[in-house]
Amino acid sequence: MNNAVINIKDAVVSYREDIALRGVSFSVRAGEFVGIIGPNGAGKTTLLTIVNGLGKLLAGRVWVLGDYLTPGNGHSLRKKVGYVPQAENIDPRMPMNVREVVMIGRYGLLGLLRRPGKRDWKIVDEMLELVGMTHLAQRPIGHLSGGEQQRVAIARCLAQEPELFLLDEPTASLDWKAKTDILELVKLIHNLRRLTTLFVTHDLSSLPIACDRMVLMREGLIWGEGSPEELLTDGNLSQLYDIPVSAVKKRRNEAILV
Amino acid sequence: MDLSIFGYQFMQNAILSAFLGGIACATIGVFVVLMHMPFIGVCMSHAAFAGALLGLWLGFNPLIGAFALSLLSAAIIGPLADRGQLNPETSVGVIFSLMLGLAFLFMGLMPGTKSGALELLWGSILTNTRSDIILLGVVTVVVVGLVTIFYKEIQATIFHRDMALAVGIPATLALYGILFLTGATITVSLRSIGGLLIFSLILNPAAAAYQLTYNMKRMFLLSAGFGVLSGWIGLLFSYLFNIPSGATIVVTSSVIFMIAAIFSPKRKVKGWQQKPLVEAK
Numbered sequence: 124m125n126n127a128v129i130n131i132k133d134a135v136v137s138y139r140e141d142i143a144l145r146g147v148s149f150s151v152r153a154g155e156f157v158g159i160i161g162p163n164g165a166g167k168t169t170l171l172t173i174v175n176g177l178g179k180l181l182a183g184r185v186w187v188l189g190d191y192l193t194p195g196n197g198h199s200l201r202k203k204v205g206y207v208p209q210a211e212n213i214d215p216r217m218p219m220n221v222r223e224v225v226m227i228g229r230y231g232l233l234g235l236l237r238r239p240g241k242r243d244w245k246i247v248d249e250m251l252e253l254v255g256m257t258h259l260a261q262r263p264i265g266h267l268s269g270g271e272q273q274r275v276a277i278a279r280c281l282a283q284e285p286e287l288f289l290l291d292e293p294t295a296s297l298d299w300k301a302k303t304d305i306l307e308l309v310k311l312i313h314n315l316r317r318l319t320t321l322f323v324t325h326d327l328s329s330l331p332i333a334c335d336r337m338v339l340m341r342e343g344l345i346w347g348e349g350s351p352e353e354l355l356t357d358g359n360l361s362q363l364y365d366i367p368v369s370a371v372k373k374r375r376n377e378a379i380l381v
Numbered sequence: 382m383d384l385s386i387f388g389y390q391f392m393q394n395a396i397l398s399a400f401l402g403g404i405a406c407a408t409i410g411v412f413v414v415l416m417h418m419p420f421i422g423v424c425m426s427h428a429a430f431a432g433a434l435l436g437l438w439l440g441f442n443p444l445i446g447a448f449a450l451s452l453l454s455a456a457i458i459g460p461l462a463d464r465g466q467l468n469p470e471t472s473v474g475v476i477f478s479l480m481l482g483l484a485f486l487f488m489g490l491m492p493g494t495k496s497g498a499l500e501l502l503w504g505s506i507l508t509n510t511r512s513d514i515i516l517l518g519v520v521t522v523v524v525v526g527l528v529t530i531f532y533k534e535i536q537a538t539i540f541h542r543d544m545a546l547a548v549g550i551p552a553t554l555a556l557y558g559i560l561f562l563t564g565a566t567i568t569v570s571l572r573s574i575g576g577l578l579i580f581s582l583i584l585n586p587a588a589a590a591y592q593l594t595y596n597m598k599r600m601f602l603l604s605a606g607f608g609v610l611s612g613w614i615g616l617l618f619s620y621l622f623n624i625p626s627g628a629t630i631v632v633t634s635s636v637i638f639m640i641a642a643i644f645s646p647k648r649k650v651k652g653w654q655q656k657p658l659v660e661a662k
Binding site: 177218 | 534
């Protein structure tokens, strides 16, 4: 594929006895926005972990940003890959403020023994502004709401100046308003920077329809690939989630796609 | 109050030991508190105690036994907690009770008087020698030095280990480094504070500092200050009332924690969180 940034061939990953990926081949072009959906346990998160070098391959090959992934180079690869995990509970008494947390994004790039300088703080402040969190910059991180913490996580990820933007269920456990805001923000960032984006979710209502392409996953395999319109049919979703077509229709009416 | 006692060499040694041990233990304590691993620390201290007794029983240097066994316990618990295969609290509980059992087993097997063993149990800061202090000094300098040099890596690892890994920081190495330093600090402080009490001097000053600040650097400094203060006030009370110094040091650190908890601004966390709502109106 021309100007591909990710090229995965027959990847197999296993955690203890469970096989999380059973031979997945998949590639992504520079600047593409790919939505990955599927039920829990489909292997979506595992797919992201082999892209950022945290997952261990049993078989197959992973080529990311010009290099084949080996057990030794995951570390340097991760400096170029931004990763936003699911919202997690942060200790409300954690002695760090929002600005310091965003700065962590630059620590990997800075490397050992170097301290953040003026330029690093400037980038941090710009990212806080982009995600609309400047007014809370000095607030202890644990005092933020779930939606605000995800904005900070996105700012931290962008402060890393990544070449790839990976989001793993970034809107899980957020309320409807916060979820919509985060999806808008991700869309805005993709439009502004044309950053290659992989967006993982199990929840159809939190999938930005700005996706160029969708990948459906089930039981460790890629089950379908294509544009959102051709892929998200009632029949496909009914099979993917193992529910009757009538239930898909009902839920579709309830769900509000952004 | 007759304070001429502070002119004696043994008392000066004790004051210096309390200073160095207070700083090292309280610095380690910040990791223990912020990384939510008090059980790992408690387990490592008892392992060190058991290792020292093994040394006394078999006739090798108790400090080597203490260091080896506390690192061994960390080597067992670390990966268990790391991989999340077992509930870490459960595995730590099993190892903790095993270590305590071994300690008393070695004590029972030991021939002759048990005074050396009891000293390790209660601590005896007043009998610290020059070489004890040099060892304590070296470990304190290494602990404080590494925290200063690798502050940003440590800060990221403390905040969120998986996230630190994801931005390209060697967070797993940082975690094991922290466990290693914990083992070394416990080992060199064992003789001064005692195997059963050492963990309080690790936990209490940091827990007190945790109540008082939202700034991590300040938390390290406050914690070290409380550690030294606990040692010095404890020594003074030990001398004034003629009671064991390890106990007075630990009780002092607990009192400091209670005072910090009572005056903690963080008790008003709810008020803080509601503030923006009020502003919005």
